[in-house]
Amino acid sequence: MAYDVSLMAAAMDQKIQQLQHVTHNLANASTPGFKAEHLLILNVPRQEGEPGTGNDTLKTMIVDFERGISQRTDNPLDLALQNDGFFVVQTKDGQAYTRKGDFTVNGLKQLVTQAGDPVVGEGGAITLGSGKIRVAGNGSIFVDQNEVGQLKIVDFGNRQALRNVGGGLYVDDGAAGVKRVDRPEIASGSIELSNVNVVNEMAQMIEIHRSFEAYQKIIQMLSDQDKLSVSRVGRV
């Protein structure tokens, strides 16, 4: 039997996994602060002249941290980071980082995410009193004319080491190399849109679809070959 069939089946499986990532990106094409994810399948270098075994591929996921475009919303609590960095959020399971800046206020008058997790400032959670809220470009938060807090913005040496936990939140397991951003630039009344490039994703979807089809043809051809060799060899 041609054992290449299982090799092709593995390749088809990889394409299905890639499609999952493409679909997830497209589903989040309008989620604020969402970062596109790509599953790359790489070849590991091997000895010249030897055929591949199928086990020498390396799957790796890259999160595209490219900035998304900002959209004006006129809501003072919608914050968009204008340069690299992340807002810090205190979740039940510890600190998380996000670029999703559609914040709101909870009953304790704290600045929170839409999921209700408090946003962390330089001095812990930021409590807003009553009054007109204004966020300055450097991340200082004012209520009427009084400064009530300063947003904490951090960045990472190796952002790819961040773990995605959903809800636009990323968690650092210790390998990402957290560092402070000293001069953040924040636009209040704007929101960072998803950075999914729909054209690229569609092109990728077509590529996945067509290679999948090609793999099917190869499998069919291999099994045809098997059929021939079984029937003809038997006849001799």
Add this chain to the structure above:
Amino acid sequence: MIRSLFTAATGLTAQQFEQDVVANNLANINTVGFKKSRANFQDLMYQVQTKAGATSGTGVQLPSGIEVGMGVKPISTQKIFSQGDYQQTGNPFDWAIEGDGFFQIDDGNGGTAYTRAGSFKINKDSNICNSEGLLLTPALSVPQGTVVITVDKSGQVTATDSKGAMTQVGQLQLATFVNPAGLTSMGRNLYAKTDASGEASVGNPGVEGKGTISQYFLEMSNVNVIDEMVKMITGQRAYEINSKSIQTADTMLGIVNNLKR
């Protein structure tokens, strides 16, 4: 089954939800005091397939892990309390709030509801009520024989009779909230307070950040048709794209089925 099918379905549901919100905004474009809503979305949980820093089959340490997302979900709808346009009506019982704050309305069940719709009327007991007949709080009663009623910027209501004698009718009060986006919409232009909005802070117009009153004006809805149309277009296209994801996943399943002839 290919997981993409379900992921794309979450995308379709989310876009449909977005359209529902947009449609409601557009339907209320001429509703006095209406505030537009916005649907907020977030990505769903991730399934970790390979942890970052793990070693691959070929002995190479992986620089990043593999996490597969499950799609998207709507997380909240948020009222945007930006100022609506003013329309001059010439009606002395049309009051618009310039700035933050809500009129307080007795909801008839002992509670207080809040509204920005300032088109008031007088009921048969000469009390000031909203278009539905619910009484304004604090109650204002217009004396018999009143010819002209005036409301100044700070909410003082004065009645003048046919002889020109002026009577103080009362003081209008406004309520503000720390987080007006946390109010729930009861429909009929009314809002109710929640834990997220915080307690109402009640005071005279023009004091402590509360807006002032403009008589003879109504506040129109703050829906911006262009914004909503753009949202509708992007929403429709996003819906289309997600349906393409489903089609592709489906075709690929068909290809798998055709492997064995």
